[in-house]
Amino acid sequence: MVLLKVKFNLKKRVKLAQGLWLMYWLAVMAGVLVFSMGLFFKIELRKRSEMMDNNESHFVPNLLILVGLLACGVNVFGGKVCHDSLDVTKFGKWKPMIKHFLCGCIVFNVILFLTALLCFCLRLSLQSTLAEGLKNGMKFYKDTDTPGRCFMKKTLDLMQIEFRCCGNTNYRDWFEIQWISNRYLDFSTSEVKDRVLSNVEGKYLMDGFQLNNNSAHYDYDHHTEELNIHTRGCRDALLSYYGGMMNSIGALVLLFTILEVAVTVGLKYLSTALETISNLEDPECESEGWLLEKSVKETVAGYMEKIKSLRKGKVGEGEAQAVATLGHWPNPLSLVTLVSVLTSVLDGL
Structure with missing residues (x-):
């Protein structure tokens, strides 16, 4: 129909x-x-x-x-x-x-x-x-002298400016990494020595305590204000x-x-x-x-029949080839060889 x-x-x-x-x-x-x-x-x-x-x-x-x-x-x-x-x-x-x-x-x-x-x-x-x-x-933000990472600082800075974001999840991610290169640090000062020695990995970390210190800024509340940083993460x-x-x-x-x-x-x-x-x-x-x-049911059934006929044709060709091959082998090995050939044919399907 x-x-x-x-x-x-x-x-x-x-x-x-x-x-x-x-x-x-x-x-x-x-x-x-x-x-x-x-x-x-x-x-x-x-x-x-x-x-x-x-x-x-x-x-x-x-x-x-x-x-x-x-x-x-x-x-x-x-x-x-x-x-x-x-x-x-x-x-x-x-x-x-x-x-x-x-x-x-x-x-x-x-x-x-x-x-x-x-x-x-x-x-x-x-x-x-x-x-x-x-x-x-x-x-790699601090590695401005390392080949292949020279522009990482610029890329991250421009991204944070464009998308008004900071860090990965939030700005506190910067407190957990050393983002200042050693070339800009004076290791002869006690402040730098204390920060490096206080960290188990020997990194110079800054916790940005002034961001969380209301007394360090005039008319500022770090819980509500977003004056100094972007609180949204860049991710x-x-x-x-x-x-x-x-x-x-x-x-x-x-x-x-x-x-x-x-x-x-x-x-x-x-x-x-x-x-x-x-x-x-x-x-x-x-x-x-x-x-x-034809109807949808008849059309699907027709396609399934075509697929089945194609698979049967492949199996028939494989069996004919197996029988032709067995004709040249000794009789004691015929059964074992037939089973192995049929297994290979089924694996091929």
Whole structure:
């Protein structure tokens, strides 16, 4: 039984083809937008790559760039097919590949949907990456003379100014590391010696006690005021920034997926409506278009039968090869060899 059958005349077929052509070119622009957003997100990650523990977070922007490029190619081809479908004779050259193109569109729609899900799930990956990366960045903050770490201080300072944040979790993280280079310390003074000797690791740590001392400042309460430092941690600030960006991109890709599903369904109706034209010499004649040639249950059952037949064919070929091979072996070893060959065939499946 045909699923969702619709009757078309010439006017409806032309309107459908023209509408699909416009939607395909809209999808091309959406693909360019997805590519641009992926490129922008990759650049933003590169700008702060020194504060990230690994490059795993670049998988999503790379996928967005690839999907955007693929979307442009797929939709340009679909637009060309819809343009040529206005002439039945021109559509004939595309007819052999329409079925394969529609299958490819379905796969592409699944990839788009998974990409949208990855955009929404990226926050969890970024959280651990930023936590470890910021921790290492703060550890190397003082190493301005070390090759490869010369600009870490500048990078962290600019980030804290831009995002109005301090430390990893909060500003107290700076109290647990030595952020002043030894070249700026005078180890002949008693204050420096006492601080270094009081720490088990021999580091010069500052607890920033004046920040918590109300008497050290005029009209100041460290519990309520935020005059000297930013109380928000940089990990939360960056997560909020990147998380908001990826939520927006994920919503865009999800809308793009809906558009792609719509044009795929429309192209299916257009192709079946053109294939069922009974009289090519009479363009005014009616035709029928449908979404599936059979019901959903019958279609799924048909695909399952094809998969089973393919598996049986592979097993049959393996057994025939095993029997042909056994013909050249001595009889006492035939049973053992047959079992081993069949086991290998099953393992191959």
